[in-house]
Structure formats: structure tokens, C-alpha cells
Amino acid sequence: MQKIKIVNNKISTADLAGIDRIYIGNDYCENDLDFSNTAALTAFYGGKTAISLLFPFLTDKSFGEMHAILKKLKKVSGGKPEIIFNDWGLFYFIRKHYPEMNLVMGRLLTKQKKDPRADVILQNKQDKIKIVKSDTGDKIIRSKDIPKQLVDIFSRHSVESDEFFDFLLKNNVSRIEIDNLKWNMLSVLTKKLKASLYFPYMLLTVTRYCGAMNGKYLKVCNYSCRKKTAVLDNGLYIKGNAVYYKNDVMPDDKILRMNNIDRIVYQEII
Amino acid sequence: MNILPGLSPSDSIEAFYSKGIKEVYAGFYDSVSEKKWPVAFNTINRRGEGGSFFGLKAFSAAAVKAEKYGMSVYVVFNVNYTARQLPWILKSIKQISKFPAVKGLIINDINLILLLRRQKYSKKIIISTLGANLNAYAAAFYKNLGASGIVLDRQLTALEILSIVKKFPEMRFEVFFLMADGCFFIDGYCSSLHVQETDKSKRYDLSVQSTLCMDMFRGLGQKKQANKFDCKKMLPYKCNICSLYHLRKLKNITVKIPNRTITNSDGISIIDSVLKIEKELEKKNITFEKFRSFCGRFLYESKNIKCNPKVCLCRDLYAKNKNSK
Numbered sequence: 001m002q003k004i005k006i007v008n009n010k011i012s013t014a015d016l017a018g019i020d021r022i023y024i025g026n027d028y029c030e031n032d033l034d035f036s037n038t039a040a041l042t043a044f045y046g047g048k049t050a051i052s053l054l055f056p057f058l059t060d061k062s063f064g065e066m067h068a069i070l071k072k073l074k075k076v077s078g079g080k081p082e083i084i085f086n087d088w089g090l091f092y093f094i095r096k097h098y099p100e101m102n103l104v105m106g107r108l109l110t111k112q113k114k115d116p117r118a119d120v121i122l123q124n125k126q127d128k129i130k131i132v133k134s135d136t137g138d139k140i141i142r143s144k145d146i147p148k149q150l151v152d153i154f155s156r157h158s159v160e161s162d163e164f165f166d167f168l169l170k171n172n173v174s175r176i177e178i179d180n181l182k183w184n185m186l187s188v189l190t191k192k193l194k195a196s197l198y199f200p201y202m203l204l205t206v207t208r209y210c211g212a213m214n215g216k217y218l219k220v221c222n223y224s225c226r227k228k229t230a231v232l233d234n235g236l237y238i239k240g241n242a243v244y245y246k247n248d249v250m251p252d253d254k255i256l257r258m259n260n261i262d263r264i265v266y267q268e269i270i
Numbered sequence: 271m272n273i274l275p276g277l278s279p280s281d282s283i284e285a286f287y288s289k290g291i292k293e294v295y296a297g298f299y300d301s302v303s304e305k306k307w308p309v310a311f312n313t314i315n316r317r318g319e320g321g322s323f324f325g326l327k328a329f330s331a332a333a334v335k336a337e338k339y340g341m342s343v344y345v346v347f348n349v350n351y352t353a354r355q356l357p358w359i360l361k362s363i364k365q366i367s368k369f370p371a372v373k374g375l376i377i378n379d380i381n382l383i384l385l386l387r388r389q390k391y392s393k394k395i396i397i398s399t400l401g402a403n404l405n406a407y408a409a410a411f412y413k414n415l416g417a418s419g420i421v422l423d424r425q426l427t428a429l430e431i432l433s434i435v436k437k438f439p440e441m442r443f444e445v446f447f448l449m450a451d452g453c454f455f456i457d458g459y460c461s462s463l464h465v466q467e468t469d470k471s472k473r474y475d476l477s478v479q480s481t482l483c484m485d486m487f488r489g490l491g492q493k494k495q496a497n498k499f500d501c502k503k504m505l506p507y508k509c510n511i512c513s514l515y516h517l518r519k520l521k522n523i524t525v526k527i528p529n530r531t532i533t534n535s536d537g538i539s540i541i542d543s544v545l546k547i548e549k550e551l552e553k554k555n556i557t558f559e560k561f562r563s564f565c566g567r568f569l570y571e572s573k574n575i576k577c578n579p580k581v582c583l584c585r586d587l588y589a590k591n592k593n594s595k
Contacts (some may be wrong), residue, residue, distance in 0.1 A: 025398055057402055057404055057456055057457075058404060058405055059404050059405050059426070059430055060405045060406055060430060060433055060434065062405075062437070063405065063406075063407060087402065087404065087405070087408065088401070088402070088407075088408050088411045088412070089404065089405040089406070089407030089408030089409075089410070089411060090407065090409035091411065092407045092408070092410055092414070105421055111350035111379075111461075112461065113461055113465040115460075115461060115462035115482060117462075117463055117482075117485070118463045121465075121475055122473060123461070126475060126476055126477065127476040127477060128476075129476070130476040139470070139471075140471070140478060141470070141471060141472065141473055142471065142472050142473075143472070143473060143474065143475075143476050144472050144473060144474050145308070146308075146474060147305060147306055147308070149305075149306035149307060150306065150308060150311060150313065152305055152352070152354065153307060153313060153352045153354065153355060156352040156353075156354075157352075158350040158351060158352060158379060158381060159381075160352060160353045161353040161356065163380050163381055163384045163388070164381045164384065166385055167380070204460060204461050204462060204482065205455040205456070205460030205461055205462065205482065206455065206456050207425070207454055207455045207456055208425040208456060209425065209454060213415070217586045221330060227340070232486070233486055236482075236485065236486055238486060243460070243482065243486055
């Protein structure tokens, strides 16, 4: 099992023992991307660890410097660098201009249903009866059972089909990335396609409305993602523009094998 | 301007027609899908219970009536599916595509797009906002897969929209407008639970869970780190009215109205708003500055919300306009 760590742009020797690969970048916001130190990082870590670049959703402004970033990476990584894309525009850009690069489809594109609050409903453990008071008297609402097929689709991602496998493999995508669902993970991949599992935080969603999210209604990015993470009573973690949920129960070997997971991406957000 | 509202079973096609509407989008599900994957969980589309037509009979009645009024229907299958759902999805697409009024689909699932391409699907494919259409390369990617249109991401600024749209004059672009109940997150699909139920006596979710964003903001309030969140404060971020000054000049723009039964957002009143704004834009001496003032007044009078140029999607337009003077 490969061990991966997401690092920032600074060189650090801390906690990299046993790490096989580092991801430089992030998958939450283009404003916090900084690849200016990639060459130095590659030179520093190159002998011990492999390097990948991790990208989030992107707007047009990020493509202006993409050629410079990728050319530099190509030069310093010796041949076939690995890119983790979370944006189909970036996928298209790389296939068009850098077809030799190895691609990994990021966790924002594998489209798992992740909301941890669904767990109670999926297990049919929701309240069975509720009495609602109204002007016309009390009204009884009863719960409906969840079909097992619904639980099944919550346990799978959207990549699982021969059509999609072929498309990815033909386009030099040999790996997909997924989050560690709170419930079962039943997807089965073709053997040619490997999977990475993020641990212990699931990335539920991201926004560009950070100004509203942090309650300050600012007009420009103030890098709230670099500040303290808010840990909520309901189990959600808010870091800048991203919402996470912690699931620190590692799936058993059977699930790891079934999902072709051979890489664990360790991420710290606090 | 082409205006595209959602059509729910409770909506009147005649009323839409009387407002000059030529196109609508609609959802479809049936007893087979409902038994396995209740639409309330956004498993088939994002319109949920009440917003989608249940069964072919109901859909057929709406499609035939739409055809009578010369109205085009785009059908939404705008969520991501697992492989087990795809046979039902493909069968349903085949059924609903037989109606002449159905001109295309609004979809985003890559698997589904690939399968339709292999089957040489003959009607239009529009990529839903769930495709995270945030840049011109994404538009090129989807065009390459056979899409003729894109629903742009709700979080793009006016200048970002203009930049993408101008690069693809042959493609159709849909832009959201007055998103009072619009999603807070990129791609409108925060992997979260939206149980959109209408049945008053039986529900899947008796706790009536709020959306993830509301839970999040409540949580932030608890932590006293940001207790100022107010849904109304979000509208200046997303109203997108000012952008129409520039967008109306582009032939390939469609103004999309995200009205859903479940959120009680009334399509007709939003259409009326667009028409009123369009009328203002038709004035001969209208300048961007004058239009901005009008938009601010309009927002306040119609929604009781004060325009906040610092945060809105048109802020880059303001800056550009200011610099060009």
C-alpha cells in the first residue's frame, strides 16, 4: 500500500518517514495553489519520494500559467510526471498539450454521495413517527422504509462501468481517487484502474463564496483556508472554502481490495 | 433574451406561453425508478418530488401540450448515476425523446454522455451545471464529447462568463439568474442529502434535514465564529442581474430560472422580473451606470435586499467599467 501526504509549497522533513509520494497543491481552491517551489521540492524529495501535482476546480485565470507549471514539472520530474485533476477542463488541456503525462481523476470528479447525515436514513434508523401540531389538529407523519437499491447507489461512485473505464484508460488515466465513505463502498474497478483513498477526511464540497462562508462578506480572497479550521458540533469541519467530515475508520482489507485501493492519501486539515 | 424556466406538473404551460416562453426544462421519473431510487433523494434528477413528471402518461400530456404551443422541452437527467441505474435511464431517454417537443437533454454524468455518444443520440445534449463548467477548456471538453450547450457554473463572475461564451459562438450557454434558493456550492451538488419530499403523511426523513449549507451555517453560529449568516445576504452574491447588460448582446445566451416546486420558487414571478429588466434594457439611452442603479432599486423593491457591489458576481464588470472611464 502506497502512503501519500499532501504538502504545501514549503520544504519540510517532518513526518515524511515512510511516505512514498507527496502531492503538491490542493483540491479545494485555485487561489491557494502555489507551485513556485516545485523544482526545489522535487530536488529535495526526489530521491526518496515520488511527486504529483494536485489541482482543484479551475477558472480561466489558472490556465494562463499552466504551461509554465507543467513544463517545469516535466523538466524536474524526469519524464512522466503525475497530475491529479479535479476539473475536466484541466484534463482536456493536458490531453491536448501534454498527452504523455500520467493522469489521476480526483475525488471531486468521482461523484460519491457523501453526506454523513444520510447514514441514519440509509440504515432505516430514522424516527418512525412524528406528530406535527397544526391549527386543524395534530397530524401524524410516518416514515417510509428506504429501498435497498438506494443504499446500493449511495455505496458506489459513478465511474463503475466499462464505457467509463475505456475512456479513462485510453486517455492515460490509470487511477481514480475516492473518499472514505461512512457506509459501505461497493464499487468494483477494472484491474487496470487503481484507486486512492483519502484518509481520514472526506471532502464534502467547496465554494467560491468564501466571503459569505466565513461570515465576513469580503469581496476578495483573504485566504481564510490558511487560518484555523472550524470544528462544528455536527461533525463538520470548515476550512476556508471547503467542508470536510472525518471518518477515521479504515475500511477492511476486503473493501480495499474490491475497490482496487493501493494508495492512501493522508491529509491533515487542522 | 431566451428565458428557460423549469416546468413542474403544477405549472401552467399556457401561463408560460403568455409570457413569451419558448423553452422549458422538466424532470421525469416513474414507478420503476421510484421503487428503487426515490427521486426525493436526487437520484434521477435534481427537481425532486413535485418538480418532476411522474410516469409517461403525465409527461406525455405535458409534452403534447408544449408542442401545441410551439414550446421546446429539455429533459433533465442531471445527477450522477451508478452503472446499475443506467439501463433505466437510457430506456427512459428513449421513451421521452420520441416526443417532438423534446429537443434535448440536460445531463452531466460522463458515463451517460459516453453511452449516448456511442448510441448516436440525435437530439441536443446540454451539460448541466453539475458538470462544473468553470472554464473554457471544460466547455471544449464537453463540446468534444458531443455537447451543443453548457449550463455555466453558478459561481462564475460576469466577466468570466463573457470570456467563455465569446470563445464558443456556436454553442448555447445557459446562465442562472436570481438564484434566491440557489446552491451555495460549486457544481450545485455538494454530495449532500437533499430529501425533497412532498407527501404530508409519509416521509423518508422525519427529521426533515436541512441542506448541508444550512447545517454548516448553524454550526458556525454555535461556534460563534460566524453567526452572521443570513440567506438573504446571499442573494447579492448570486442575483446576476447587472450582467444582463452585456449578456443580452450575445446571441447564444439563455437566461435560466431555477424554479422548483419544493422550494416554492414561482417561475412566473421570476419570468416577470426578467421581462421587466429586459424592458429597461430596451431603453435607448440606457448606460451600464444607469442600468446598475436600476438593478439596485429593482433588487430592493422586489426582494427587499440591498445590492452589495463588493460581493456580487458582477463586481469585475464594475471594476472594468470604472477603469475604462
